[in-house]
Amino acid sequence: MTTVQSPPAPPTAIRPRVVARTSLYAVLAANAAVVAYFFAQAGFASNALIVIGRLFGLYGALVMAFQLVLVARLPWLDRRIGMDRLTSWHRRTGFTLLWTLLAHSVFIIFGYAEGASVGPITELVDLAETTEGVLRAIVAFGIILVVGAVSARYARRRLAYETWHFIHLYTYVAVVLAFTHQVAVDTTFTSSSAATAYWYGVWGVALGALVLGRLALPLWRNTRHQFRVSAVVPESDNVVSVYVTGKDLDRLPAQAGQCFLWRFLTRDRWWQANPFSLSAAPDGHTLRLTAKAAGDGSAALRHMKVGTRVFAEGPYGAFTTLHRVRSESLLIAGGVGVTPIRAILEDIEGHAVVLYRVSSDRDAVLYDELRDIALAKGAELHLVTGSPVPDRLAPSELARLVPDIADRDVFLCGPPPMMNAVLRSLGELNVPKQQIHFERFSLAG
Structure with missing residues (x-):
């Protein structure tokens, strides 16, 4: 094809x-x-x-x-x-x-x-x-x-x-x-x-x-779109995807890479808002979030019932292709930070290189989807595994995997230690700051 x-x-x-x-x-x-x-x-x-x-x-x-x-x-x-x-x-x-x-x-x-x-x-x-x-x-x-x-x-x-x-x-x-x-x-x-x-x-x-x-x-x-859970799909032992549908979602101004504050209106969780980014580009019919069990709120998503009402605040965030300044891109994901990266890869135009950093192959959630999208779009996909030491995304390794890194937009999402290390590497490689795009997703006051 x-x-x-x-x-x-x-x-x-x-x-x-x-x-x-x-x-x-x-x-x-x-x-x-x-x-x-x-x-x-x-x-x-x-x-x-x-x-x-x-x-x-x-x-x-x-x-x-x-x-x-x-x-x-x-x-x-x-x-x-x-x-x-x-x-x-x-x-x-x-x-x-x-x-x-x-x-x-x-x-x-x-x-x-x-x-x-x-x-x-x-x-x-x-x-x-x-x-x-x-x-x-x-x-x-x-x-x-x-x-x-x-x-x-x-x-x-x-x-x-x-x-x-x-x-x-x-x-x-x-x-x-x-x-x-x-x-x-x-x-x-x-x-x-x-x-x-x-x-x-x-x-x-x-x-x-x-x-x-x-x-x-x-x-x-929320009155207009009437969000509800349409499916709950386990991705691994501790990661789950939740599909949300509603009315007129094609008129919701959501973009790949953005997040929502999700309130699932169950008896014991309606009061708790959790920030989860979209793990698939919005298609006008369904929104998908993918979360790792890091606390009681995210762990409870695995047991969410289909039909549960959802109160979603958003979309929020500037981690989108709106801020591109180059025609080619490098997407770097770490752990469950792959969720907005996977959505952006689906949405982005031009040649892209994707680096997915995990400890082991079994931690690479959504990898099959990344591979299929990369194949369809002609993108390069590298799964980088191993312990944090030595640093698999050090300047020398990044330069080896992506020789033209300074000429690309870089989208970065992952755990804070990994993001900080990669940002230092990008600085050493003289990647201009205006080409580096990242957000630290958290609840705002």
Whole structure:
């Protein structure tokens, strides 16, 4: 049988990720300038410490609103930047917010204490008792301190996701308290009708984006598509594929390489969301996920009954062919990280080389499918087996298997240690960063 392939799509002239990132920076910079303008227009207090404190407070409010946009899971941003990077930016911005609000509090308290000729603690108590909105601000800052503490790497690694997420939800309480504090005491907020309209607009857009991306869009898509489990197929002793069908799936904007947050609506698992990427390119009729038993949630998939209702949030992720800059590709998979790689191989155009890294042949799930797709598309497939030492994907080995590696897009997915090692190898081989595509799939806050 002869397979005729369409010519590969031309490389993207303007990288979508660059466009989205630049747009975010430009919007943030423009808002920072507007905040400075309204701050100057409102006039300055006689105490320099109070002036600095108010400015930090305003920028703290702006950063807080920006944080909401980063985790709103808006499709346009998510497909161009990716959930993992947006979540990482959200985390870094969170620590920026913490220090900004700390500076706001310190400068304001010491500024008013200096004017009243009292100590900072006395002044803090006096402000909380006499000034509307200050007590709410103290509670909001306390919540942000707690969330910042549990989000530090040391604490985050030792907390269950459910515990961390429950604590993190209190951030929304802090947002409401901070907003009402700003309305009550900020002279800049009410200095002019334009300033008031601006700040209501900022918070309206931020909260609107959050409601749209995290609530309205998932509810609308699940109501429209009515996802259900249509088949459960064991792939190995600890890996299973789940097939999901629904209505009008040809109108679901899912791409090979993307993931969903899946909630299987059983009595004991309906509350738990698990991020699994698609293990086959969407065909308009069926979605397939393939998961390894790594916990109670993923292990329970093997016993899922056909007909089980599914609540799927997504599709999410920028790990797609949208970001290609070269006409030829290298796809590197490790372990169960083969799932999005297998989907991308099915979807990708142009010559591709696939490296599948596993400990032994029996760990190579979906290998037969990879082989059949590679044969049909004229791709090269290499199964790389053996222990982690020596490194089977070291620079010398990659250069041997793929001599033109620097001229290819590289799609990478696998366990974090393997991905880190391969990224170092690609750096040593001088593969340009814009040609390296990967995502670290995890739940976003």
